[in-house]
Amino acid sequence: xxxxxxxxxxxxxxxxxxxxxxxxxxxxxxIAALRQRHHPGVQDTPFDIIVGTSAGAINAAALACAADRFxxxxxxxxxxxxxxxxxxxYKVDTSDALRAGTxxxxxxxxxxxxxxxxxxxxxxxxxxxxxxxTLLATHLPLHRLPGLVAxxxxxAVALTTSCYSTDEHVIFYDGAGLQDWSRVRRRALCxxxxxxxxxxxxxxxxxxxxxxxxxxxxxxxxGDGAMRQIMPLxxxxxxxxxxxxxxxxxxxxxxxxxxxxxxxxxxxxxLAQVASHVLSSIFLDTLAGDAEHLQRINQSLxxxxxxxxxxxGLRPIELLVITPSQxxxxxxxxxxxSLPHSVRTLLSMLGMRPSGDAARSxxxxxxxxxxxxxxRELMRLGRADALAQAETIDRFFGWPGPPARP
Numbered sequence: 001x002x003x004x005x006x007x008x009x010x011x012x013x014x015x016x017x018x019x020x021x022x023x024x025x026x027x028x029x030x031i032a033a034l035r036q037r038h039h040p041g042v043q044d045t046p047f048d049i050i051v052g053t054s055a056g057a058i059n060a061a062a063l064a065c066a067a068d069r070f071x072x073x074x075x076x077x078x079x080x081x082x083x084x085x086x087x088x089x090y091k092v093d094t095s096d097a098l099r100a101g102t103x104x105x106x107x108x109x110x111x112x113x114x115x116x117x118x119x120x121x122x123x124x125x126x127x128x129x130x131x132x133x134t135l136l137a138t139h140l141p142l143h144r145l146p147g148l149v150a151x152x153x154x155x156a157v158a159l160t161t162s163c164y165s166t167d168e169h170v171i172f173y174d175g176a177g178l179q180d181w182s183r184v185r186r187r188a189l190c191x192x193x194x195x196x197x198x199x200x201x202x203x204x205x206x207x208x209x210x211x212x213x214x215x216x217x218x219x220x221x222x223g224d225g226a227m228r229q230i231m232p233l234x235x236x237x238x239x240x241x242x243x244x245x246x247x248x249x250x251x252x253x254x255x256x257x258x259x260x261x262x263x264x265x266x267x268x269x270x271l272a273q274v275a276s277h278v279l280s281s282i283f284l285d286t287l288a289g290d291a292e293h294l295q296r297i298n299q300s301l302x303x304x305x306x307x308x309x310x311x312x313g314l315r316p317i318e319l320l321v322i323t324p325s326q327x328x329x330x331x332x333x334x335x336x337x338s339l340p341h342s343v344r345t346l347l348s349m350l351g352m353r354p355s356g357d358a359a360r361s362x363x364x365x366x367x368x369x370x371x372x373x374x375x376r377e378l379m380r381l382g383r384a385d386a387l388a389q390a391e392t393i394d395r396f397f398g399w400p401g402p403p404a405r406p
Contacts, residue, residue: 011048013315014051018207021249024382030383043069060158061142147191154175159193181238196213
């Protein structure tokens, strides 16, 4: 069973956002440092439920594989993200990127004509993320998961996806003593977690291709788990969470500073701006809304007599959300030149320009900047944000506060 320092029903939720997910690793480094301060030598994870979406699914799977050595799992993630290069995630050859870009830009005309005349011209995505599969297969010992679940060190690990073939939001999970569930256009399936499930969850729409996954005896094509995910906290709740620590990749500082206040005519948005807006709607907006929803439910439950509430089966759920204290697109603007030349060219074809508001121009790049200079800065920010909330994190886990001074 998990170490006594781990309270049952403690869930970790990692949201998506491409390269932004490096921020989560920094927060986890901060949590690991606080854990070491209070429970030196303890290795088991402080989370018995781990849920990941999109790039957060990569981090979630890595932590789940290291449920018996949490600090080692965090250190592994820090090494990967701290040394990462775009070419380890997607192909950066100029011919590949430009061919994909011209295919997409010409799809409305040439693609329609080809389809109408029986041709096979149909681009799958802007970029090819085949290198990511190799990276995952090399570093993630997914074969350890069944044993960690069976030993009780891990109650459940879940990765969210969106099935293009059935228009459903599908949660793939591996856990003990749990049952599949189904809601309107949402369902959860118990299955051994594989690289295919991670690739599917991390397939940013339009940017990366869908992944073929066989589920319940039927094949389908799956994409990013953030799509159609209007309640990102729900999987953790279904898996038995009593408290949830959620690490997002977009914060209030970013939302408040993203407008063009005072500009009487900002001009027609480029494709890059529209794409950034769409991705922000998918990755950055739903967690805050669901957190507010949970807060209202908790407030309503607090008005019900505890004895009566037991018979309802409802329970309040403690929630701690940690998000960036700075705008990540502002940080990305300082590192945009480190993107591969082919990708910079591709983004410029979509209208991303270095002039004007640098943060707005770099917003789309924040999802593709898998370069160590940027990811290390995100990790530093995440660690600092976690340590700045040390007392709140300690209370969440029930860790003792610092000893009183004599």
